[in-house]
Amino acid sequence: MHRQDFKSDAEALWKMVDGDMAAYRFLFDQHFSDLCNFLLIYLHSKELSEEIALEIFTFIWEKRETLQIKATFKSYLFAAAKNRAISLYRKEQRKLFTSIDSGQSFFLEDSSSPNLLENIELREIINSAIDKLPEKSRQIYLMAWEENLSHKEIAEQMGITPKTVENHVGIALRKLRESLNPYYQQIFVMFLFFSLMD
Numbered sequence: 386m387h388r389q390d391f392k393s394d395a396e397a398l399w400k401m402v403d404g405d406m407a408a409y410r411f412l413f414d415q416h417f418s419d420l421c422n423f424l425l426i427y428l429h430s431k432e433l434s435e436e437i438a439l440e441i442f443t444f445i446w447e448k449r450e451t452l453q454i455k456a457t458f459k460s461y462l463f464a465a466a467k468n469r470a471i472s473l474y475r476k477e478q479r480k481l482f483t484s485i486d487s488g489q490s491f492f493l494e495d496s497s498s499p500n501l502l503e504n505i506e507l508r509e510i511i512n513s514a515i516d517k518l519p520e521k522s523r524q525i526y527l528m529a530w531e532e533n534l535s536h537k538e539i540a541e542q543m544g545i546t547p548k549t550v551e552n553h554v555g556i557a558l559r560k561l562r563e564s565l566n567p568y569y570q571q572i573f574v575m576f577l578f579f580s581l582m583d
Contacts, residue, residue, distance in 0.1 A: 394458040394535075401449050409446055412458065415535055417442065418551060420462050422558050423530075427470045429562075437473075441465050459533055507568060514564040518557050525550055526557035 391397040391411050400408035417438055424434035441462060445452065454461045515523060528534045528542070529550075536550040543550075 398452075398454065398458060401446075402452075404449075409449075412445075413442055415537065416459060416462055419459070419529065419536070419554070420466055422554060423463055424466050424470060426558065426562065427467075428473070437466065437469050441469065457533060459535065510568060511565065514561055517564065518560055519553075522553040522557040522560075525553040526561075529554055 391400070391408060394412060394415065397405075397408040397411045401412065420438045420441065421431075421434045424437055425431060428434050428437070444465075452461075515526065518526060525539055525543070528539045529536070534542070536547040536554070539550045540547045
């Protein structure tokens with residue numbers, strides 16, 4: 386099948402609802418790599434990340450006529466990935482998450498609690514790891530994950546190719562995983578706690 390380009394995710398989504406496979410392929414090609422990389426940060430398994438990403442895209446195709454996407458398609462994908470990652474982690478650490486759920490008010494009531502201080506310290510560690518990235522990789526990482534831009538949009542803004550953007554995202558994620566590996570479980574717990582507050 387010849388690959389067709391669409392002007393935006395919104396246009397592709399609109400056509401996908403009617404069963405347009407080219408539109409679905411466009412969305413897949415635009416976002417599958419980003420989704421896998423996002424999952425990889427939390428799951429630490431390339432194979433599992435790809436499996437979950439495929440499950441999400443399969444669900445999107447099967448439920449295309451009833452999907453309700455209130456923000457951007459990328460935001461929808463990342464929210465779905467976050468929920469799936471939390472679900473998987475809960476199955477492995479059910480007792481841990483039960484204690485987090487029941488203790489949520491404790492975190493919120495006492496701003497001097499050791500748990501809140503730990504979360505602040507972890508955020509500082511994460512920010513420090515991001516600051517240590519190579520300049521262009523850091524800039525592209527922030528554009529992708531904080532400004533929620535696609536590889537194509539970043540490439541257009543920076544005057545480089547989408548492949549170059551993908552390479553820099555890969556560099557950033559690899560270095561962040563290396564830097565944050567000792568804090569992986571604590572970071573995931575913090576990630577879960579704030580997601581429960583959303």
